[in-house]
Amino acid sequence: xxxxxxxxxxxxxxxxxxxxxxxxxxxxxxxxxxxxxxxxxxxxxxxxxxxxxxxxxxxxxxxxxxxxxxxxxxxxxxxxxxxxxxxxxxxxxxxxxxxxxxxxxxxxxxxxxxxxxxxxxxxxxxxxxxxxxxxxxxxxxxxxxxxxxxxxxxxxxxxxxxxxxxxxxxxxxxxxxxxxxxxxxxxxxxxxxxxxxxxxxxxxxxxxxxxxxxxxxxxxxxxxxxxxxxxxxxxxxxxxxxxxxxxxxxx
Amino acid sequence: xxxxxxxxxxxxxxxxxxxxxxxxxxxxxxxxxxxxxxxxxxxxxxxxxxxxxxxxxxxxxxxxxxxxxxxxxxxxxxxxxxxxxxxxxxxxxxxxxxxxxxxxxxxxxxxxxxxxxxxxxxxx
Numbered sequence: 001x002x003x004x005x006x007x008x009x010x011x012x013x014x015x016x017x018x019x020x021x022x023x024x025x026x027x028x029x030x031x032x033x034x035x036x037x038x039x040x041x042x043x044x045x046x047x048x049x050x051x052x053x054x055x056x057x058x059x060x061x062x063x064x065x066x067x068x069x070x071x072x073x074x075x076x077x078x079x080x081x082x083x084x085x086x087x088x089x090x091x092x093x094x095x096x097x098x099x100x101x102x103x104x105x106x107x108x109x110x111x112x113x114x115x116x117x118x119x120x121x122x123x124x125x126x127x128x129x130x131x132x133x134x135x136x137x138x139x140x141x142x143x144x145x146x147x148x149x150x151x152x153x154x155x156x157x158x159x160x161x162x163x164x165x166x167x168x169x170x171x172x173x174x175x176x177x178x179x180x181x182x183x184x185x186x187x188x189x190x191x192x193x194x195x196x197x198x199x200x201x202x203x204x205x206x207x208x209x210x211x212x213x214x215x216x217x218x219x220x221x222x223x224x225x226x227x228x229x230x231x232x233x234x235x236x237x238x239x240x241x242x243x244x245x246x247x248x249x250x251x
Numbered sequence: 252x253x254x255x256x257x258x259x260x261x262x263x264x265x266x267x268x269x270x271x272x273x274x275x276x277x278x279x280x281x282x283x284x285x286x287x288x289x290x291x292x293x294x295x296x297x298x299x300x301x302x303x304x305x306x307x308x309x310x311x312x313x314x315x316x317x318x319x320x321x322x323x324x325x326x327x328x329x330x331x332x333x334x335x336x337x338x339x340x341x342x343x344x345x346x347x348x349x350x351x352x353x354x355x356x357x358x359x360x361x362x363x364x365x366x367x368x369x370x371x372x373x374x375x
Contacts, residue, residue, distance in 0.1 A: 159347075166323050166344070166351035174318030174355070182310060230307065 007191040011115055011184070035113045039100040047096070068096065072236060079240035083247045090130065091243070094123060095236035098179065102228035105183060106221075114231075115183040117176060124172035127239045135246035146249040175238055182231050186224045193217045315355040323348010 015028030046068070050061030058066055072092045076084050098114060105112025113119055135143035147164040148157065196213035200206050327344030331337055356362075 162344075162347050163351045163354060166319060166326060166348050167355055169326060170315075170318035170322035170348075170351060170355060173321050174314045177318060178311060178314040181314060227307075234311075 005191070005195045007188045007195070010111070010187060010191065013116075031111050032113050032116065032119070035101065035104055035111055036097075039097060039104060039113075042100050043093075043096045068092075075233075075237055076240045079237065080244040080247055084240065084243060087130075087240070087243050090127075091236050091239050094127070094239055095232055098123070098235050099229065099232035102183065102232055103225075105187065106225060106228060112183050112187055114179055115187055117180045120176035120180045121172065123235075124176035127175065127242060128172040131242050131246040134243075135249055138246070139249055143246070143249045146245055171242060175235065175242075179231050179235055182227055186220070186227055190217060190220050190224060193220055312356050312360060315359050316352040319350075319352025319355045320345070320348045323351060 013030045013032055015026060015030050016034060017029040019027040019029060021027065046061065046065050050059070050065045053059065053062065055062065069092065072095050073088060076088060076091050080087070101113045104110055105114065132143075135146070147161050147168065149160055149164065152160055193213050194217045197210050197217065200210035200213065323344045323346070324341065326348070327341035330340035330344060334340065
């Protein structure tokens with residue numbers, strides 16, 4: 001009996017409700033959108049409902065919400081100082097959204113929304129456009145001093161400024177690709193190693209080896225939980241660092 | 252005993268210790284000040300310390316590098332399309348993107364240690 005498996009089948013988008021067509025492209029409410037709505041619901045549950053009692057001695061849910069809030073507030077303060085407080089809603093929302101979506105992806109048979117590049121790139125584009133728009137609004141043309149490294153002889157600037165600009169443009173790309181690649185690679189690796197167990201069990205005498213990939217799968221699952229939380233944290237931290245450039249441009 | 256006598260013999264006992272204390276306080280302040288730029292520079296090197304595992308660091312560095320090349324490529328393609336300089340924009344900007352990728356990696360890995368320091372010196 002030959003069992004075949006497609007490790008990237010899990011990332012397929014399945015339209016749930018069709019909303020019509022634009023050209024040949026179908027517009028649909030996919031399971032990805034459903035997971036995003038579910039994530040927003042869970043975040044609302046954690047933040048709004050859990051803190052509605054506003055008790056001085058927090059309950060279980062309230063202390064969970066407070067831990068998340070304090071954690072992100074600390075991270076933001078370290079990266080941007082006092083001026084960064086106004087970005088707290090943005091960074092906190094991004095962190096919670098990415099974290100909850102990553103953790104949703106860890107539920108068996110579920111779908112990892114953040115393993116789609118367009119989703120992570122959308123979030124990264126939001127961050128970088130906030131940086132550019134806020135930077136230009138606050139500092140005007142002085143914001144573009146970000147691209148001119150100081151203490152460099154004039155002729156070198158002709159080469160260094162384009163490099164700095166490309167480096168800046170590469171930020172949303174690296175921000176989105178990092179999250180996307182981590183989630184994609186992790187989920188594919190888990191699927192493949194889990195499939196090794198099945199394949200070895202079906203391979204006659206070789207089935208004595210089947211516990212090995214099983215242990216590896218368990219270890220990978222633990223690692224993936226770590227990656228899910230870590231990548232959300234990295235996303236929030238890098239967002240804060242980029243926002244710092246908008247607040248204090250010019251090096 | 253001898254040390255005690257020497258201290259007791261000091262008629263103006265309160266003032267020397269006070270100035271000594273304030274000197275010590277100033278020394279502590281300068282020490283803290285010296286520490287502070289490091290703490291401020293810390294966020295810029297954050298991605299490096301974040302990759303708790305070697306795998307995470309490898310992932311971070313490779314994405315930084317690839318992102319630089321991709322950004323250069325996209326920019327070159329756009330320049331070619333807008334100005335009609337068919338292959339040259341892509342060639343030049345792809346190479347610059349390559350440099351930017353290496354630059355990104357050096358910055359994230361903290362290889363170019365001079366840069367954040369220089370930034371701190373200029374900010375005040």
